[in-house]
Amino acid sequence: MGVSAQPNAFTSEVLAEMAKINHRPIIFALSNPTHKAECTAEAAIESTEGRALFCSGSPFDSFVYDGRIFEPGQGNNTYIFPGVGLGAIAAGAKRITDDMFRVASRTLSKMVSDADLDRGCLFPPLDDIRSVSFHIAIACAQYAWESKDASKPRPADVEAYIAELMHCPQYGTLARDYSDP
Numbered sequence: 569m570g571v572s573a574q575p576n577a578f579t580s581e582v583l584a585e586m587a588k589i590n591h592r593p594i595i596f597a598l599s600n601p602t603h604k605a606e607c608t609a610e611a612a613i614e615s616t617e618g619r620a621l622f623c624s625g626s627p628f629d630s631f632v633y634d635g636r637i638f639e640p641g642q643g644n645n646t647y648i649f650p651g652v653g654l655g656a657i658a659a660g661a662k663r664i665t666d667d668m669f670r671v672a673s674r675t676l677s678k679m680v681s682d683a684d685l686d687r688g689c690l691f692p693p694l695d696d697i698r699s700v701s702f703h704i705a706i707a708c709a710q711y712a713w714e715s716k717d718a719s720k721p722r723p724a725d726v727e728a729y730i731a732e733l734m735h736c737p738q739y740g741t742l743a744r745d746y747s748d749p
Contacts, residue, residue, distance in 0.1 A: 570606030573599040578607035583615030591619065594690070598625035598643065609640035613688055623690045641689040646697060648672050651704025658705060658730050659712035660720030667715070668708050675707040676700060698734070705730050 570577055578597060586593035595612040597605040602624070609628040612620040618634050628640040652672050656664050679692045679700055692700055706726055712718040723729040 569596040569598065571598050572606060573604040574606060575599075575604055576607060576611075578612070580611065580615040583607065583612055583620070587616035587619055592621055592685075593619065594621045594623070596623050596643065598623070600625045602626035602628065609638065609688070613638050618688075620688060621685065621690050622688050636686075638688040639693075641684075641691040642694075643691065646694070647676055647691055647700060648704065650697075651675075651701040652708050654701060654705035654730065654733060655708025655710075656712065658720070658726075658733055659709040659718035659722075661708075661712040662717050662719055665715075665717070668711055671707050671711045672704045675704045679703060702730065702734065705734075 578595065583593070583595065586595070593616055595607065595616075597607050597609075597612070599605050605624055605626060605628075609622045609624065610631050610633070612622045613631075613633045618636065618638075622628075622638075622640050623643040624640055625643065627642050630637055630639045632638070648669065652664060652668060655661070655672075656668070661668070676691070679696070680690065681692065684690075684692055709718070709726065709730065713722045
C-alpha cells in the first residue's frame with residue numbers, strides 16, 4: 569500500500585517480487601495526484617504478468633496488456649460513504665461505528681464480479697454506484713437495527729423504504745423550443 573507520494577516507489581522489481589509470493593497481488597498506489605502515485609496501473613500489470621489487482625487514489629486510463637483490456641479502479645469514499653450515510657439515516661443510527669464500516673466493506677466486496685477482477689479492478693464500475701450505495705445502505709441499516717443502535721423502527725419492507733429515501737437527481741429541461749411561438 570502506497571501513501572508516500574513518492575512516484576515510482578513501487579519499482580518493477582518490487583512488483584515482480586509481490587507477484588512471486590502472491591498469485592493475485594493487490595497493489596494500492598493511493599497517492600494523489602496521479603503523477604505522485606507509487607506506480608502506474610500499467611507498471612503494476614506488466615510487472616506482475618497481468619495478475620495484479622490495482623487500485624489508485626487518482627484516475628488512470630484503461631489500457632491493453634497481452635490482448636486484455638484493463639480498467640484500473642480508483643479507491644475513494646464514493647463507494648462507501650453515501651451508503652453508510654443513507655443506512656444511518658434510514659435506521660436513525662445513534663452513532664456510526666467501525667463495525668458499520670466493516671459491514672459496508674463486506675457488502676462492497678460482494679458486489680465485485682469476476683469480470684471486474686478479470687479487468688484488474690477491485691471495485692464494481694463507477695456506473696453502478698447507485699446500486700452499490702443502495703445495497704450498502706440496506707446492510708448498514710440492518711446492522712444498526714440488529715445491534716440495537718437505531719432510533720427508528722425497522723420498516724416491513726426495508727428495501728422499498730431505503731429506495732424511497734434515496735436522492736434521485738432529475739433535472740428539468742433547460743432548453744426552450746423557440747420555434748413554436
